[in-house]
Amino acid sequence: MSEFLVVLRHVTKIYKTHERALLPGLGDLFEKAKDVDSFRALFSKSNIFQAYQGIRETFEAKREEFFHKDSLTERAKFLRELVFKEDELAVSALLDISTEFESGEFAAIAGPSGSGKSTLLNIVGSLEEPTFGQVIFEGRNLEEIREDDRAEFRRRNLGFIFQAFNLIPVLSAFENVEYALILKGVPGDLRRSRTREALRYVGLEDCMHRRPVRLSGGQQQRVAIARALAVDPKLILADEPTANLDSKTAVAILDLMEKINRDKGTTFIFSSHDSMILSRARRVISLRDGAIVGIDHKKTGSVPGIETPPLGRPAA
Ligand code: ADP
Ligand code: MG
Secondary structure, eight states, rough: OSSEEEEEEEEEEEEEHHHHHHHHHHHHHHOOSSSHHHHHHHHSSHHHHTTHHHHHHHHHHHHHHHHHHHHHHHHHHHHHHHHHHHGGGOEEEEEEEEEETTTTTTEEEEEETTTHHHHHHHTTTTOOOOOOEEEEEETGGGGGSSSSHHHHHHHHHEEEEEEEEOOTSSSSSHHHHHHHHHHHHHHHHHHHHHHHHHHTTTTTTGTTSOOOOGOHHHHHHHHHHOOOTTTTTSSSEEEETTTSHHHHHHHHHHHHHHHHHHOOOOEEEEEEEHHHHHHHEEEEEETHHHHHHEEETTTTOOOOOOOOTTTTOOOO
């Protein structure tokens, strides 16, 4: 049993126009092929062959090497390296990310636009699957949760806050929060009292019957926070939660997130590219082109670029 809330192991996400065709397709071929020759025969007939001449050539040159790898992990690694050589075929949105999040953390993912922040949060939140690697939540490999059960897993464990607030426009603030509890199956009276309590907690008692259009950006984000909070999640993932807000409102939102973290022990992982917002995190993981380029612990003030193990724990 893992002592961490979330562990990422070699998480790699390759986005590409033909990702869906390429990777599972090759995977099928690898399974069917008994040896190098049958692989070649199958490969030359497949449409992957047509689309990926470049990969084919590289693969041809290295095929002995591939078949000498005896574990699936090794083969996946080989394949990944192969794909990455073909620049025009793949965007490595995340490249071999390994890190852990402790329960109760208030951590940030930093990095310029396109560095992989949203991809990382989406993968931790099981909204997207890694191409390679694993996400372990409370000791459980997310891979093992069937697609049908993912939504239930999210409802049980996670809250989401987005840059664009993502409220349902035809519902009032109250109904937006209540809806999350309906999905979770919380019965009537309890549901309404928890909705009220969450909205009171974020300071929206007086306008909880307004629709989003009649609320300011900061108020809308408070509704979104109340919605996340009401389900009592272990982890709240917030993707650039302040990017659409003025700096004063942004600070108030951070204050609120910090208060939840302190009062309720809810773990937060939020992303931002704003240094003022990032300075509020207790740990900042910096991404550049999908890779970790630094982990900065506020208390220890470690050097960016050098991975610092969590306090009191030896490096892996
Ligand atoms: P950030 O949130 O830091 O701006 P993203 O995680 O959104 O970064 O994107 C990381 C990289 O992956 C970018 O190069 C982006 O263009 C690419 N990307 C993100 N989503 C997709 C997608 N669905 N299809 C193809 N490429 C994507
Ligand atoms: Mg983003």
